[in-house]
Amino acid sequence: MIGPFTHTALPMRVVFGPGSLAALPDEVDRLGLQRVLVLCSPEQQATGEQVAAALGARAAGVLAEARMHVPVEVAHRARELAAELGADGCVAVGGGSAIGLGKAIALEHGLPVVAVPTTYAGSEMTPVWGLTEGGVKRTGRDLRVLPASVLYDPELTLTLPAQLSATSGVNAIAHAVEGLYAPDATPIVSLMAEEGARALAAALPRVVADGTDLDARGEAQYGAWLCGAVLGATTMSLHHKLCHALGGTLDLPHAPTHTVVLPHALAYNQPAAPDAVAALSRALGGVPDPARELWELAGRLGAPRSLAELGMREEEVPRIAEPAVAAPYANPRPVTREGVERLLHAAWAGELPEALRR
Numbered sequence: 596m597i598g599p600f601t602h603t604a605l606p607m608r609v610v611f612g613p614g615s616l617a618a619l620p621d622e623v624d625r626l627g628l629q630r631v632l633v634l635c636s637p638e639q640q641a642t643g644e645q646v647a648a649a650l651g652a653r654a655a656g657v658l659a660e661a662r663m664h665v666p667v668e669v670a671h672r673a674r675e676l677a678a679e680l681g682a683d684g685c686v687a688v689g690g691g692s693a694i695g696l697g698k699a700i701a702l703e704h705g706l707p708v709v710a711v712p713t714t715y716a717g718s719e720m721t722p723v724w725g726l727t728e729g730g731v732k733r734t735g736r737d738l739r740v741l742p743a744s745v746l747y748d749p750e751l752t753l754t755l756p757a758q759l760s761a762t763s764g765v766n767a768i769a770h771a772v773e774g775l776y777a778p779d780a781t782p783i784v785s786l787m788a789e790e791g792a793r794a795l796a797a798a799l800p801r802v803v804a805d806g807t808d809l810d811a812r813g814e815a816q817y818g819a820w821l822c823g824a825v826l827g828a829t830t831m832s833l834h835h836k837l838c839h840a841l842g843g844t845l846d847l848p849h850a851p852t853h854t855v856v857l858p859h860a861l862a863y864n865q866p867a868a869p870d871a872v873a874a875l876s877r878a879l880g881g882v883p884d885p886a887r888e889l890w891e892l893a894g895r896l897g898a899p900r901s902l903a904e905l906g907m908r909e910e911e912v913p914r915i916a917e918p919a920v921a922a923p924y925a926n927p928r929p930v931t932r933e934g935v936e937r938l939l940h941a942a943w944a945g946e947l948p949e950a951l952r953r
């Protein structure tokens with residue numbers, strides 16, 4: 596039976612393809628913007644300058660200070676600079692940090708954001724913002740922060756290192772996985788999730804084998820777009836709850852943490868999410884067990900497979916399990932302390948997900 600469901604389509608324009616950076620001036624003109632502030636991280640200053648040069652007189656300046664989790668100090672400085680320069684919009688070039696900074700400006704000043712993603716994080720497809728003050732991250736949803744236009748040029752991802760590409764890509768697959776069993780999933784979102792997971796799982800081994808393979812880069816970015824759109828449309832579950840606890844409490848690196856935990860969280864949920872299992876089985880090439888396949892994929896990509904190698908100590912398992920059990924996100928399978936601790940022990944050790952061992 597189809598439905599009942601409620602589907603909200605987000606207003607979003609996407610320009611996609613190798614060389615599409617050349618269309619950026621037209622995108623900015625189309626939005627009626629005349630003086631945009633270009634945002635990027637310090638590591639991507641050269642790309643930011645390249646984008647500003649392409650924009651010519653439409654670029655009011657470049658702020659290369661975007662940082663992870665959008666510290667409020669950086670957001671304040673960016674808002675002040677935007678006001679000082681009389682900027683009427685922002686072009687955010689990079690991953691979640693740069694796009695998050697553009698959202699922080701939009702949240703306060705309402706300036707439209709044009710996003711030019713260079714990773715597979717997917718933040719450009721969501722109305723979710725985040726700001727960190729004194730180590731505490733606040734997040735919210737607000738349509739004003741949704742980019743007005745997103746330009747995906749796979750050429751800009753050619754320099755993303757193999758390991759970052761692998762973990763950023765699996766982090767994106769996690770949005771497809773949790774979108775498939777989300778309480779607010781719809782048939783349209785599920786189509787995007789299945790196709791997004793398929794494209795990324797097919798492309799990532801090729802990207803890791805040859806980072807300059809533009810065709811593989813394009814397929815990976817296409818998958819990242821779809822997975823980002825799933826994230827923008829649905830509520831995330833146990834996997835994200837655990838990764839937030841691991842990131843927030845132990846400061847483990849974002850994308851590698853998601854890469855390690857995903858097969859375990861999926862294995863935990865598989866018995867309660869048969870439709871998601873069927874969709875992921877198709878997406879991953881007809882495999883019987885998607886959780887196992889994601890675990891194997893991480894191995895083939897040379898990505899981390901244990902929380903131990905990311906710096907976690909095994910004694911910390913109960914502390915991480917605690918919030919996931921005390922205040923669980925909506926989840927297809929009931930979240931029990933015993934189950935979550937077993938899951939975390941297996942993820943810590945880098946073993947095949949516990950639920951799949953015979």
Ligand SMILES: [Fe+2]
Pocket residue numbers: 766769770835
């Ligand atoms: Fe995520």
